[in-house]
Amino acid sequence: MSALFPALAAAARAAHGTHDTHDPHGTDGDVRHRPALRFGDRELTYGALACAAGAVAERISGAGRVAVWATPTLETAVGAVAALLAGVPAVPLNPRTGERELAHIIRDSAPHLVLAGPDDELPPVLAALERIDIEAAGPGGVSGPGEAPGPGVRALPAEPGPETAALIVYTSGTTGPPKGAVLPRRAIAATLDALADAWEWTGDDVLVQALPLFHVHGLILGVLGPLRRGGAVRHLGRFSAEGVGRELGTGATMLFGVPTMYHRLAEAVDGDPELAKSLAGARLLVSGSAALPVHDHERLFAATGRRVVERYGMTxxxxxxxxxxxxxxxxxxxxxxxxxxxxxxxxxxxxxxxxxxxxxxxxxxxxxxxxxxxxxxxxxxxxxxxxxxxxxxxxxxxxxxxxxxxxxxRKATDLIKSGGYKIGAGEIENALLEHPQVREAAVTGEPDDDLGERVVAWVVPADPARPPSGDELAGHVASQLAPHKRPRTVRFLDALPRNDMGKIMKRSLPHG
CATH class of the missing domain: 2.30.38.10 (Luciferase; Domain 3)
Structure with missing residues (x-):
């Protein structure tokens, strides 16, 4: 059995008649019939997931390391779970990674094979790897709520030790080639159990998300987290306020997102009473991967009466x-x-x-x-x-x-030493976002002969035809925080550069 996923192990045992069929989390009914994963209109129950992931785990057992072509699909989730069941370290690959960086990751991690969906087109750099197509349905088939998983559920492999490598996740590589962070099973279990304590997360929760599955936020928290609790995840594939409202309005209890997503929800909720009702009914709204501006916190709270919970972590x-x-x-x-x-x-x-x-x-x-x-x-x-x-x-x-x-x-990009003060860019960004004529903002430091560094604000105005003046924004910050924290330079942009998780890439801002 796998200690990482008690409900999955229970489904496999029940299929073989070696244990009772009741859900280990205390809910009524056969655990095999409980929804586990849903991507769009495709769903796997715990029984069907045990069957599909068990089949892949059997094929890759002893493979050393495996790469997973991490698209926002049922196949990726099954492949990641299969690798964990087999005790084989998995390397999630971002399909949007450039050829040079992808080649570096493959050389560095040296996977023995690659897991992908049957319809995925893989780049030439992966051609030398043996490919295994993930059949998400497995012998038991894709099953909807209440349907039996069918025959063929496998007995799951024995649980590897807690220090065994589970995932190798590559960092962004802002100061050189990406580095592979080796995450042991112990770290995954410890984090998910600590979050269960902080969030009162149980098997009754149904999570909505639309996060990439090549980062720890979308994969570990957003897929493995619900499975460890015995709950369910509904992945939207692509984020939309409509999708969030629909799922939270039809039984989902939690939402995981990044600040960009919550910003879009904050903009949409004022004119959408049904979305406001769905968000208000959620048990938990969680934002992570970057700081959520206080302005968006307050807009969402005013519209829904719900507070967004923030957490902090890194790869x-x-x-x-x-x-x-x-x-x-x-x-x-x-x-x-x-x-x-x-x-x-x-x-x-x-x-x-x-x-x-x-x-x-x-x-x-x-x-x-x-x-x-x-x-x-x-x-x-x-x-x-x-x-x-x-x-x-x-x-x-x-x-x-x-x-x-x-x-x-960040110490490297967000700590500004100006006039003898240590200034954090984040609090200035929050202050700028409270100005009604500011849509987006980023703050950096630039060399200054007098101050050491001067505060520079990069602003996307709410109305590009009528941007606020730099003096107005500097005065606004000085009145909200302190005079030494005011921007000495303000530059206007059409948009801020962002990565796949919505984080602002300050190193990509044009030099003044």
Whole structure:
């Protein structure tokens, strides 16, 4: 059986008559008939998933490493689950990755084969790998709610040890070629169980998401998370406010998204009472992968009465903190350290910051069972990433008197040293977004002979024909925060450069 997925293991045992058929999470009925995965109008119950993933796991057992062509499809989810069942490390591949970067990932991870959907067209760089087409239906067929999975459900393999590599997820590579973060089974289980504690996440929850499956947010939290709890996930394939409203209005209880998605929901909800009703009825709305602007927090709350919960994590650490569902809402905060996670802030020289004043900026360091085991083939990079047994996140934050963490930006791109002050770009961005004539905003630092660095604002105006003046925006920030945090330069753009997860790519902003 697989300890990562108790309900899946129960479905396989029940099919073989080696255990009772009841759901291990205490709900009524045969666990084999419970919905597990739904992508569009295609659905697998736990019984059908055990059959389909078990069949693939049987074929790849002992394969070393496998690549997974990670499209937003049922096949990708089945392939990832199959690799975990087989105890084979999986390397999710972003189908939009360029040929040079993809070739680097393949050379570095050296997978023995690639899992893909039968209709997927793979690039030439993968031609040398043995290909296994994932049959999502499996011998049991695709089953809808209430349908039996059919014959052919396999007995699942024995559970590998907790330190066994589960996934190798490649980082964005902003300072060089992407590095493969090796995530053990222990880290996945620890993160998902800690989130279950913080969010009161159970097998009764049905999750809606539309996230890419080559990142930890969409794959680990958004697919493996529901499966570990014995619940269900409904993946939209492509995000739309209409799709979110439809699913939350028909039985789904949770929504996972990134700030870009919540921004679009905030824009759509005012003129859509049905969407407002669906969002208001959700048990939990979660945003992650980047900071959700306070302005969008407040717009959604005003329209729905629901607060969006933020959490904080990264590829190497999975999840570190979260706002708890039983805690006080705090827009702009990513909450408290999750159970089992230790977190501290440090100065540039490594001195620990003990002040809980909401003002003193330091780098976040973490340690706990949620951490990766290292970068594949990069012992130098792994060593450099740690301060003893503390992982250096590169994220800058402050801590409030109650311990709540508020991230102010990345050390490399968002910490601005101006006139003797350490300024986080994030709080300036939030202030700019509160201005009615600002649609999007990013803040960076640029060299300045007098100040060391000056604050530069990149703004997408709400009305391109009538942008606000730079002096007006500088005055707005100074009145909201402090005079030394005001932008000294304001540049207007038609759009901000973003990656697949909606994060602003500040390194891609044009030089002034």
């Amino acid at each position: 190497e650490t999975l999840m570190n903190t979260s706002v708890r569902v039983d805690g006080e809402p705090c827009p702009g905060s990513v909450g408290l350290p999750l159970p089992g996670v230790e977190l501290r802030l440090v100065e540039e020289d490594g001195t620990e910051i003990t002040a809980l004043d909401g003002e003193t900026v330091g780098e976040i360091q973490v340690r706990g069972p949620n951490l990766f085991t290292g970068y594949l083939n990069r012992p130098d990079a792994t060593a450099a990433a740690f301060d003893g047994d503390w992982f250096r996140t590169g994220d800058m934050a402050v801590r409030a008197p109650d311990g709540q963490v508020r991230i102010v930006g």
